[in-house]
Amino acid sequence: MRVPFTVVLLNLGLLVVALASRIDFGWVAVMAVWANMVLYCTMALRARVYLLGFLVTVFIFLLGRETLDQGFSYEGVVRDQGVQSHLYSSLILGLIFVAIGHWLVSRMPTSRLSAVSELRARPLESTEQGTRGIQDAASICFWITLPFVYFYTIERVFHVRQSGYTDLYSEGFRSASATGFAGVVYQLVLANFVAVAFFLSTMPSVRRSLSLLVFWFGAAFVSLGTGQRWPFMAAMLFLLCYSIARGRITPGDPWLNRRGVVYTGLLMPLVVLILVSVEMLRGVSGSYSGNPLGVLLEFIHSQGVSVNAITNGYFYRDALPQQWYLMEFVHSGLPARIFDMSILQGNSLERALTGGSFTHSLAYVVLGEPLYLSGRGTGSSFLAEAFHDLGYIGIALVSLLFGAILAFIGRLGRGPLLTDAIRLLMVQEVLWAPRGSATEFLTTLIAPSTLLTGLAIAMLGKVVSARNRRSSHSSAGSAKSRRAGRGTTDRDVGTLRVGARWISSVGAVSGVMFERGWDRLGSSAVLPDRGEQRGRH
Numbered sequence: 001m002r003v004p005f006t007v008v009l010l011n012l013g014l015l016v017v018a019l020a021s022r023i024d025f026g027w028v029a030v031m032a033v034w035a036n037m038v039l040y041c042t043m044a045l046r047a048r049v050y051l052l053g054f055l056v057t058v059f060i061f062l063l064g065r066e067t068l069d070q071g072f073s074y075e076g077v078v079r080d081q082g083v084q085s086h087l088y089s090s091l092i093l094g095l096i097f098v099a100i101g102h103w104l105v106s107r108m109p110t111s112r113l114s115a116v117s118e119l120r121a122r123p124l125e126s127t128e129q130g131t132r133g134i135q136d137a138a139s140i141c142f143w144i145t146l147p148f149v150y151f152y153t154i155e156r157v158f159h160v161r162q163s164g165y166t167d168l169y170s171e172g173f174r175s176a177s178a179t180g181f182a183g184v185v186y187q188l189v190l191a192n193f194v195a196v197a198f199f200l201s202t203m204p205s206v207r208r209s210l211s212l213l214v215f216w217f218g219a220a221f222v223s224l225g226t227g228q229r230w231p232f233m234a235a236m237l238f239l240l241c242y243s244i245a246r247g248r249i250t251p252g253d254p255w256l257n258r259r260g261v262v263y264t265g266l267l268m269p270l271v272v273l274i275l276v277s278v279e280m281l282r283g284v285s286g287s288y289s290g291n292p293l294g295v296l297l298e299f300i301h302s303q304g305v306s307v308n309a310i311t312n313g314y315f316y317r318d319a320l321p322q323q324w325y326l327m328e329f330v331h332s333g334l335p336a337r338i339f340d341m342s343i344l345q346g347n348s349l350e351r352a353l354t355g356g357s358f359t360h361s362l363a364y365v366v367l368g369e370p371l372y373l374s375g376r377g378t379g380s381s382f383l384a385e386a387f388h389d390l391g392y393i394g395i396a397l398v399s400l401l402f403g404a405i406l407a408f409i410g411r412l413g414r415g416p417l418l419t420d421a422i423r424l425l426m427v428q429e430v431l432w433a434p435r436g437s438a439t440e441f442l443t444t445l446i447a448p449s450t451l452l453t454g455l456a457i458a459m460l461g462k463v464v465s466a467r468n469r470r471s472s473h474s475s476a477g478s479a480k481s482r483r484a485g486r487g488t489t490d491r492d493v494g495t496l497r498v499g500a501r502w503i504s505s506v507g508a509v510s511g512v513m514f515e516r517g518w519d520r521l522g523s524s525a526v527l528p529d530r531g532e533q534r535g536r537h
Contacts, residue, residue: 004043010035023070026088033095034063040099046248050409051102053241053431054402061435062091062381065304074301079311086314087307093392094383094399101403106410131202131417133465137457138199142212145192149219152189157225165227166375170346190449192216194425198457200242201420203413205253213239224278234428236271240264241427242412249413272299306379306435309362313384316365325358325385326398329442334451347372358385359437382438398438405430405441425450 011032018028034055041052066087068074079087160168196216200209220235243255256264276299313320330336336343344351351357352364352372359380364372386398409423409430422445429441437443444450 007036007039010039021071024084024088026085027066027070030063030088030091030095031067033092033099034059037095037099046244047106047410048102049241049244050412050427050431051098051403051406053237054098054406054434056237057431058095058434060300060303061306062304062310062383063307064300065302065307068297068301068304072297077308080315083311083315087311089392090310090314090383090387090395093395097396097399098403098406101400101405102407102410103403105404105407133461133463133468134417134457135199135202135204135208136464137460138195138202139212140460141453141457142192142195142199142216145188145195146215146219148185148188149192149216150222152185153219153222153226157222160226164375168226168228169375169377170373187449190447191453194450194453195457197424198417198421198454200424201417203246203250206255224274227278229275229278230432233275234432237431238427241431242424245410245412269296272296275299306381309379309381309384309435310387312362312366312378313358313381313388316362317388319365320358320388321353321361323354323356323361324389325356325361326389326394326438328356328358328385328437329439329446331356332443333447335446347375347377349373357437358388379435380437381435382433385438402430402433421454 014028014032014035017023018025038052038055041048041055045052065074069077156168193216196212199212217235217239220231223231240256243260246253246255272295276295279302330339331341332343335341342350344355347360347363348355349364349369352360355361359377360372362380362384363376363378366378367376382398382402383395386394388394390397405426409427412420412423425444426441429436429444433440
């Protein structure tokens with residue numbers, strides 16, 4: 001197989017850097033593996049965009065700080081040689097096995113999916129009624145739950161202004177947010193993203209998706225007022241990867257052309273400034289200079305603190321409570337209910353010692369009890385959790401799994417609608433694994449809010465599809481001319497009417513469920529706020 005010239009040039013350049021500078025050879029090896037993986041992604045960007053998104057978060061959270069410390073003479077952390085060697089080994093091993101897992105799954109034959117892929121690549125109006133029904137049903141669920149998303153977000157913004165950022169993670173606040181009306185609202189907030197995932201899995205046109213995505217992304221932007229940056233950053237990365245992937249899935253209706261890529265690149269400095277401003281709002285800002293390049297480098301340096309989760313996990317391995325942190329997902333949602341386990345909220349001693357969360361256990365050991373109970377945290381990483389449970393073999397196995405999952409997500413548009421919805425539901429948690437929990441994507445998939453919302457969309461989709469079929473059969477002759485002139489306007493209006501009737505018909509039952517049952521479900525099966533797993537980001 002012929003090796004591209006760019007690969008040879010890249011590795012020769014890294015070798016020259018290693019010989020001509022004082023950078024550790026181990027770190028050059030880490031960057032060589034990462035850079036070659038990035039180059040591999042750019043050779044087929046639309047097919048490997050989710051792997052590239054994962055590598056971006058790896059650099060920001062795990063590689064950027066160390067690169068600046070060694071290559072640009074930033075003041076870094078002086079580590080024991082054994083800890084430093086462990087860091088290099090973990091990163092190299094993790095990246096290599098992510099690449100292997102992605103390559104193995106990507107090589108699997110897709111002939112059985114080709115017919116489905118060709119069908120899904122056509123404009124939606126020419127596909128089956130069922131897909132359009134799911135799209136309309138997901139849209140209805142989104143708009144119904146959207147007011148609760150803004151209410152929840154704005155309420156948290158005001159709470160932070162009154163009580164401070166770290167109070168969001170206190171046991172008292174989290175427990176109060178998991179029960180009663182607040183618990184119901186939180187479940188509806190989670191249901192909103194499920195509706196977004198199902199909607200986008202139908203491969204809608206840009207025009208039909210624009211208003212929905214603007215309001216969804218707007219809520220993520222408002223959440224910056226809480227001091228949390230991960231909802232905004234995760235939503236931005238989610239949309240960017242999806243838009244690039246749509247160029248492969250629906251080439252006749254691309255979401256991001258070359259002009260869009262240029263505009264996106266031009267907006268990145270503004271995004272960095274916004275995120276820096278949020279850091280200042282939290283009161284933990286660094287010494288940012290007025291130089292834009294300096295601001296960018298300082299931002300990358302501050303985000304790279306997540307690498308300490310790997311080094312601290314190694315250094316404090318014996319001091320950490322002995323739990324299976326890769327099984328964290330069984331401590332919430334349906335598994336916890338099935339196994340009769342307590343659902344622990346916020347920063348508490350019980351959660352740090354027995355909650356199965358590496359984030360909480362590490363913060364308790366590293367920061368000490370007073371700071372931990374006040375709401376402070378240290379973050380986590382899938383590499384740190386894998387090493388604690390299974391050593392270097394665990395890093396290899398978990399990384400192999402993540403590579404396979406990224407390849408599975410990269411096949412978006414090549415399978416049934418439900419499979420694509422599952423892919424999209426996992427994206428944010430998988431891309432954020434370098435800074436978060438290794439199994440949070442499982443927590444999302446089996447959450448009651450995910451399962452109930454998916455079921456509701458499927459049921460409403462059948463109603464909408466049946467309504468559309470009856471409408472098309474009863475007015476087959478005249479409908480063709482109307483559709484030629486007005487697109488799908490009549491169908492959309494009919495969909496909204498059907499949705500309104502469906503909602504009103506189950507209103508009484510829903511009211512009883514919320515009053516009698518959901519409170520108990522929310523208190524026992526509510527998901528932990530994803531900010532906890534993202535290192536207070």
